[in-house]
Amino acid sequence: MPRSSFLFTSESVSEGHPDKVADQISDAVVDLFLSKDPYARVACETLTTTNRVVLAGEVRGEGMIDKDGNWAPGAQEEIQKVVRETVKRIGYEQDGFHWQNLVFENHLHPQSAHIAQGVDESGNKDEGAGDQGIMFGYATDETPDYMPATLYYSHKILERMAADRHSGKAPFLEPDAKSQVTLAYENEVPVRATALVVSTQHAPDYYFHGGEGDPAKYAKLRDYVIGVFNDVLPKGFITKDTVIHVNPTGRFEIGGPDGDAGVTGRKIIVDTYGGASPHGGGAFSGKDPTKVDRSAAYITRYLAKNVVAAGLARRCTIQLSYAIGVAEPLSVYVDLHGTGTVEEAKLEALLPQLVRLTPKGIRTHLGLNKPIYQQSAAYGHFGRQPDAEGGFSWEKLDLVDKLKAAL
Structure with a gap:
């Protein structure tokens, strides 16, 4: 029989997490190709690391790749432009990862003809699946959006923090962040939070760990994050017994692709x-x-x-x-x-x-x-x-x- 009472946990990561930077760049490339050819084929992988973005994969599409497999005039420049614009929109203007200064490498190439012949519609053959x-x-029915509550609130916490960062309401936040929400379920219904975690990249000195940093600035950051918890989660979910961790490792100034490589x-x-x-x-x-x-x-x-x-x-x-x-x-x-x-x-x-x-x-x-x-x-x-x-x-x-x- 399924359990009716239990603890369950989900995590989310922000738009500035290195893997999510890679995902957004890859999908920006997909959108670019589809904007020119609704039947374009794209399989774009992205690697992000310290001041570098690398693309690889297979592509096909009018306006970008000609019938001989050559790049259309200006196509590679357009790809580079959407890559830099994506990084800029996320908010990376750091020494270790900057939309304007990063080194960009494009290793995309035409799609394999052997894949195309199996996937494309032709004659009385219907279009096949692009892969097995x-x-x-x-x-x-746990949430209004028909999503698991633990993930739903994990996303909402980071969305709120990103909105406050972009608006200037929380200028001490930097793009990279993670959240984690543990909820207690009774009769298969989420009723309270037992643990809440946020690790967020921050401006210099907004930490206090091992006697280092600025305790007043860290208190400001912690109070802000707890305020987000209270705003996002339903009333009564946070109790005196809820365990809260805000940047439990201490200092988190180096983050994003500079702190850890990201992959689609x-x-x-x-x-x-x-x-x-x-x-x-x-x-x-x-x-x-x-x-x-x-x-x-x-x-x-x-x-x-x-x-x-x-x-x-x-x-x-x-x-x-x-x-x-x-x-x-x-x-x-x-x-x-x-x-x-x-x-x-x-x-x-x-x-x-x-x-x-x-x-x-x-x-x-x-x-x-x-x-x-x-x-x-x-x-x-x-x-x-x-x-x-x-x-x-x-x-x-x-x-x-x-x-x-x-x-």
Whole structure:
């Protein structure tokens, strides 16, 4: 039987975390290609380290790469521009990592023709999956956005801190930060916080550790972070017994890519459900929507969220699997975790009837061939609000009525 009372923890990282800098750069490249060609192919990996950004991977797209595999005039300059603009937007103007001074290397090259022949639509052959793999989607009624509460609040803490940093309200903050939230669940419902952690890069002297630093400045930083905790978490969640850690290692002035190298795709649990759901293992950022690592993870979230919103379950996990070059999924799996009002097998049969689960069907249903991805690369790909430009379309609840009618 599933446990009804337990402690659970999730973490998040800020937009200035070195891995998240890499994710945002990779998705900025995806958006650049899609802005010129909605059917572009991009697999962009980014490495960030001390005053250096390196791109590698395979690409294809009109306006960027010609039919002979050569760069279009000005294309590489455009890539460099969006890379520097991304770093600038995040806020890095430090000696060890500065948007203007960093060394940029572009090792992107044309996509393999062997991959293209298996993936592209041709004749009576439907477009195939861009890779093999398994993808999971999840939803829970713990929060208004149908996300696990531990991750939901971890994201909200860092989003608030970033907003205050950008606005100047908290000028002592620097871009790199991490949060962690542990909640106590009773009868499977989150009721209080047992531990809250924030480690944030800070301005000089905003620490006090081992007798060094400025205790008054550290107290200001700590009080600010505790204030964010109180603002973000529901009233009553923080009690006298809640354990709070603010920069528990002490000094954190050197951070971001200068403090630790960053690589695309290393924060996949932060990107998804904070460990509350299985993960297929594939990252999202840097990949165009023909890659089912991305698009199928989005459609499974969409389906799971609509199932929960329709009142068919309080929790829902959905898995899809694919083979490279093959259009139809190999399997559809639904788990309602004992909270459902309908049999899982009925949903497994129904969902592919409501949404065609081929790569092309997913992209068409969610409108994914658009430059909408950079905004998803920090603070989670899920639990966000759909926007007028098509971003976060996988968060829409437009399948609820169809599900209710069919069941």
